[in-house]
Amino acid sequence: MxxxxxxxxxxxxxxxxxxxxxxxxxxxxxxxxxxxxxxxxxxxxxxxxxxxxxxxxxxxxxxxxxxxxxxxxxxxxxxxxxxxxxxxxxxxxxxxxxxxxxxxxxxxxxxxxxxxxxxxxxxxxxxxxxxxxxxxxxxQVHHSYVAKRVDEMVSSGLIDEVRDVFKPDADYTKGIRQSIGVPEMDKYLRLESEVNEETRKELLKEAIDEIKDNTCKLIHRQLEKIHRLQNRPxxxxxxxxxxxxxxxxxxxxxxxxxxxxxxxxxxxxxxxxxxxxxxxxxxxxxx
Structure with missing residues (x-):
């Protein structure tokens, strides 16, 4: 070549x-x-x-x-x-x-x-x-795929990974803890050792659903930005x-x-x- x-x-x-x-x-x-x-x-x-x-x-x-x-x-x-x-x-x-x-x-x-x-x-x-x-x-296809990908991340160890960086007094506006998935797990990680199994499952489901929802919101913002750039000289x-x-x-x-x-x-x-x-x-x- x-x-x-x-x-x-x-x-x-x-x-x-x-x-x-x-x-x-x-x-x-x-x-x-x-x-x-x-x-x-x-x-x-x-x-x-x-x-x-x-x-x-x-x-x-x-x-x-x-x-x-x-x-x-x-x-x-x-x-x-x-x-x-x-x-x-x-x-x-x-x-x-x-x-x-x-x-x-x-x-x-x-x-x-x-x-x-x-x-x-x-x-x-x-x-x-x-x-x-x-x-x-x-x-719609994209959002469905992202939801499945979050589930795959959970199966691959997402919870333990976030637990390793969790701090009760963390600033979620700086560093790696800005990542979608860290703030959303905060309530679950704070309470997981204090509640019964049924409540833990509910808290975890809420956290995972919030991760999916916030990822879709991020996608929307990213696309808005691309559309704006597309119209620029x-x-x-x-x-x-x-x-x-x-x-x-x-x-x-x-x-x-x-x-x-x-x-x-x-x-x-x-x-x-x-x-x-x-x-x-x-x-x-x-x-």
Whole structure:
């Protein structure tokens, strides 16, 4: 494959946008197996160490050897500001480009991504050309999937994981305890040793239902932000509809993922990198 540096006139960066639970991490890893790339996490909670189940961090096996930056690297008590993120992300991007690889920025913290790209103090657009891919899923299908994912997290050890970071006097507005799933478990963890089994079950169900509800509210806010960005100059966001994948299961879902998500996304990225024009001029039939 021809060197990226040899064909790029301006340094290029790909962004994978989307609400939580749409498959952004999987798409970024799949793309990074097709073009020489490394991944930069832009989820403000996943930058922090800990709560790997609750925050749905990709595992070493899921990474498939693709280097990930800003994933579980800061102290759980750290309060990562937008400015902090921009500095860290720019350093990671430069390090990736120095290795002649494509930076793929992926995560659900759209406010952080917006600041990185558009803040004049950062000067991002003066250095880089951007390609934005939005992985989307129909609302009801998405909410149903997220509810099932929360149940799977509970089965995988979410309760014990949250118990390990629980503090009666914790500040739920800072650090890792901001994560959806920690404040919601507060009442259950405070009372679990003081009430009978039936009440414990009721408290736990209430906590889990609240986690699901607050996750759906987060999804709504994330989508509102993406829609706002979509209408701004310079944010030509390419939408990939993954709904059909989420409606299926097993091998059929894998086939559909390849057909309606990965192949169109690969074409977008390849056109962005190797075409004569930018991402904005990629063939419209794919999006």
């Amino acid at each position: 021809e060197s990226l540096k040899a064909i790029q006139q301006k340094q290029k960066v790909v962004f994978i946008l989307g609400a939580t639970g749409t498959g952004k991490s999987k798409l970024s890893i799949d793309l990074a197996t097709r073009v020489p790339a490394e991944i930069v996490n832009s989820d403000k909670i996943q930058v922090l160490k800990g709560l790997d189940i609750l925050t749905n961090k990709v595992t070493e096996e899921e990474k498939r050897g693709i280097p990930h930056h800003l994933l579980g690297v800061l102290d759980p008590e750290a309060d990562l500001t937008v400015s902090d993120f921009c500095v860290l992300a720019c350093c990671a991007i430069e390090a990736i480009l120095e290795k002649d690889r494509l930076p793929i920025i992926v995560g659900g913290s759209n406010r952080y991504v917006e600041a990185l790209v558009d803040d004049e103090k950062v000067g991002f657009r003066s250095k880089y050309e951007c390609c934005f891919i939005w992985l989307d899923v129909a609302t 310079g944010w030509n966001i390419r939408r990939i509809d993954a709904t059909e994948v989420f409606l299926k299961g097993g091998k059929e879902a894998l086939v559909l993922w390849e057909k309606i998500v990965l192949e169109p996304s690969t074409k977008i990225v390849e056109h962005f990198l190797y075409g004569n024009t930018g991402c904005d001029d990629a063939p419209a039939r794919y999006y």
